[in-house]
Amino acid sequence: MHFNTLLLTYEDQLASITLNRPDKRNAISYELIDELLSALAEVAQSSARVLMITGAGKAFCSGIDLDNLRAITKNSPEDNRKDSQAMAELFRKIYDFPKPTIAVVNGPAIAGGCGIATLCDFTLASTEAKFGYTEVRIGFVPAIVSTFLIRQVGEKQARDLLLSGRIIDAHEAHRVGLVNEVLDHERLMPRAQEIAQLLLQNSPASLASTKRLLSMYADSDLNVQIEAAVGENATIRTTADFREGLDAFLQKRKPKWQQ
Numbered sequence: 737m738h739f740n741t742l743l744l745t746y747e748d749q750l751a752s753i754t755l756n757r758p759d760k761r762n763a764i765s766y767e768l769i770d771e772l773l774s775a776l777a778e779v780a781q782s783s784a785r786v787l788m789i790t791g792a793g794k795a796f797c798s799g800i801d802l803d804n805l806r807a808i809t810k811n812s813p814e815d816n817r818k819d820s821q822a823m824a825e826l827f828r829k830i831y832d833f834p835k836p837t838i839a840v841v842n843g844p845a846i847a848g849g850c851g852i853a854t855l856c857d858f859t860l861a862s863t864e865a866k867f868g869y870t871e872v873r874i875g876f877v878p879a880i881v882s883t884f885l886i887r888q889v890g891e892k893q894a895r896d897l898l899l900s901g902r903i904i905d906a907h908e909a910h911r912v913g914l915v916n917e918v919l920d921h922e923r924l925m926p927r928a929q930e931i932a933q934l935l936l937q938n939s940p941a942s943l944a945s946t947k948r949l950l951s952m953y954a955d956s957d958l959n960v961q962i963e964a965a966v967g968e969n970a971t972i973r974t975t976a977d978f979r980e981g982l983d984a985f986l987q988k989r990k991p992k993w994q995q
Contacts, residue, residue: 737778741768743792744775750932751784758793763801764848766983768823776829785940786932787833789856790840790925796865797849805982806971819971824849824880824962830855831884831958832951836935840928841865842921846903851881854888854914857947860928861906862921867914875981875991877972879965883958889913915968 737744743754753775755762762768779787791797791931811819830852832836839856846867853859853867861867862973869885878898883893893912897904919927935943966995972978976994984991 737774737917739771741765741771741774742775746782746784748785749785750788750929750935750979751779751782751786752788752790753779753793755789758791758795760801760980761795761798761844762791762793762849763798763804764821764823765801767812768801769826772826773829776833780834783869784835785933785943786836786838788838788840788928788932789852790928793843794864795843796839796841796845796853796934797917798844799847799849799870802986805986809979809982810912811973813970813974816970816973817966820880820966823969824966827851828857828886828962829878832947834947836943836947838924838928838931841867841906841915842924844903847871847876847878848881849982850914851884855884857914858931860931861909861915862924863906863920864919864921865906865909865918866903867869867906867909868901869898870901872899872901873901873981874985875972875975875978877968879968880962883961883965887954898974 741755741757743756745752753772756770757763757768808816828982837856838860839853839861840859841853841861841863843864845853846866846868847870850867850869869878870880882894882898885898889912906915906918912916917927980993
């Protein structure tokens with residue numbers, strides 16, 4: 737299958753998805769979401785046993801695409817809910833992917849890009865990587881990722897990251913539990929290959945069973961929480977704060993929040 741926003745390659749039993757919009761810092765467009773879902777489905781059905789996800793150029797993924805942001809202002813409530821459900825489906829597909837996944841974070845992973853990076857089984861970060869859930873800074877809600885983040889780093893750390901919207905470096909991301917390892921940039925891909933080879937030595941049936949079991953533990957809670965998060969994500973787009981935050985972001989100025 738041909739993709740416009742990503743590259744999908746195979747090397748023996750290792751599949752690699754490279755987000756391939758370097759001129760846009762691999763920002764998340766509607767097309768990228770659709771193509772990522774298609775690529776994940778293809779890899780799940782393929783003979784590949786391990787999946788790596790990385791970004792082309794200097795960024796891993798900078799969050800939502802500016803053109804998408806502009807389009808949101810014209811969305812109906814139904815459109816907003818559909819957008820939120822698409823992002824929720826993408827996060828869930830990565831989290832529940834039936835084969836081991838390795839995120840190779842070569843640069844900034846912000847907002848939705850941070851979600852993609854940290855929902856993989858293994859997250860390796862370059863010393864040049866940055867992480868952050870910056871949604872509250874522009875009137876969004878980091879709703880969908882929040883339920884996953886609490887499981888990963890605990891409630892106290894999740895509250896810090898989600899409420900402050902601050903961007904952290906790779907070493908702090910490692911300290912709080914978002915990242916497994918931090919490496920010099922030139923060691924990043926070789927280390928990912930080493931982990932992939934380690935995984936390929938393990939029983940495919942055992943890996944699949946273990947991943948299925950881990951997903952099952954969280955399944956019922958996630959279903960309820962994601963549905964609530966989709967609602968919050970759609971609702972915030974109807975508020976004055978959202979409109980002001982979006983205008984300020986697009987105009988590159990500080991937002992003026994209503995009291």
